[in-house]
Amino acid sequence: MDTGRQSAPPWGAFAIKDCALVAIATGRRARTLLELRDELRTIDPASIYFHFWGGLLRSTFDDPRFHNGFAIWADHGLHDTALAERLSVIDPTDFGDMEHLRARLIEVIDDDLAETGLIPTAREGAEFDFVRSQIVIFDTDRRLLNPAELPGAVARMSRTSIFYHFVDARRRTPDSVDDFTTWLIDMDREGFQDLCVGLASIDPFYGSLVETREAISGIFRDFFGE
């Protein structure tokens, strides 16, 4: 691993970054499904981001069926498991931006309201609090010059670094892919195609960031060797 002395290769060095995330109250909350839908119409996009991705930075024993805060509340707060399942299968990386993701959430909720004709309500104290987050990104000054360094480097990355490069990247990159894939494709699209398919098969929503790190590192080890 390089700390800046060697010159970068033509495809550029991989800059290992890290991040810290802090939650911020929006002051908006919902007790009924109707209120959730109405708040979703105007809530800060950063809140939608937080409720889809922010939970990954916290270990949890929540039901692994549900992958975002809206789905978890639909099940645990409103006891509407069907809605929870429909909200949970929404893959945020399928949407070009937060506005499309917002529209899809509202559509699913509207369908549920129309289908059941009921307005599920949470008990007092179990309201949904809309939270947004602020993410601070910093450079670790560590650089990878050669892809063969990936297995060892990934194994040593922090959970938050994995979050930044493998999860947050999907929101930042034009193709909604992780940073490793972007770097490898820039370098040699054909040569690393199978490797990138392997990376795409890792679902960060099914497991902790530590498990995700092990999965990524394992794929790199299989490809490049120890």
Place this chain on the structure above:
Amino acid sequence: MSNLLGQYAEVAGKDVVDHLRQLAAPLSGMRVVHVNSTRVGGGVAEILAKLIPLKRELGIDARWEVIDGNPQFFRTTKSFHNALQGDPADISEDSLREYERVNAANAESLRDELRSADMVFIHDPQPVPLLAHTQERCGKWIWRCHIDVSKPHRPVWDYLSEFLAGYDASVFSMAEFAQHLPHTQYLIPPSIDPLSDKNVPLDESEIASVLETYGLDPTRSLIAQVSRYDRFKDPVGVLKAYRLAKRFTPGLQLVLAGGGADDDPEAEAVIEETREAAGGDPDVHILLLPPDAHRTINALQRAADVVLQKSIREGFGLTVSEAMWKGKPVIGGDTGGIRLQVVDSHTGFLVSTPEGAALRIRYLLHHTDSMAEMGRKAKEFVRENFLLTRHLLEYLTVMVSLANRFEDRIELG
């Protein structure tokens, strides 16, 4: 790596400490002052006692100031505390004027420190008016609220919020505690210190010695609640749960252990109520411990089969994470910050009544495999979420945020 940070790296992981260093780098040399109302007793003092030296090791010029008060001042702020947690309280004009007078006097004695600080963290309601008495301040002021203000008694909240309006930000432990305030409200749960006397591993002999000191039988089941003697902690409800459970576990013993704090004048009355409710039961041990009895508390938590924190209101309840860190499942009141720590049926149980607590005590004492598995999960949950290093990291993130701008993404360097 410096000594203190090196010790934390051994418990929390080297990458966690590296992370702290990287995030602290742009804050190097910053003057930060934390202000609260007691140096000993209670969770806030315990957190600050370690947070300050850690910040200093990270290159931040951090200081801790404690305001002075008189009995009337602390009676008033205790009434504030209760009112903010929802207890209706009628606070006299005279008491409010004394509260403001004491703060004005403290602002005067801390004037240079507060004026020149880059950031000032004011903890809980006691020192809130300091800002109003600090003219020409240079830095950002942040109110750190450690208590459950989800349903405050309105007149008291309205009174305090006038002082809070001038702050640059607030920090609450949970989203449901956030209020209508004209500034950013960060959400940071507090934490425990794994290296403190209250949480370090203990030898079996030390635990046995503590049990002997307090007349506890190590061969019989033991349940414990460790917290200040405060009605919101519901010690009488714990006694009721114990009695209901004891019918099915005749040898059951209960320890209620806690102390007062310098800023809590009600503790004595609550102890008396609790003793009266215990009715002389020889298996109920009501211990009033001094503020420095950390290793004793540590031993009692480790000796207990099950730990309770049956609060009816709770800002956070650090004793929950303390017990979980020792591999104990916790039966906690379904309120406030306990909900963040006790993941129902995974790291313990959430209950709403003494009857619910009794049922869960019986379940755990009769399912020792489940008890052990929950304890294992509880410890890992605390390692990931409630250690001091995570808390410090989020403070640093807030400081970076305030030193930069309020955008969703801040890229340093």
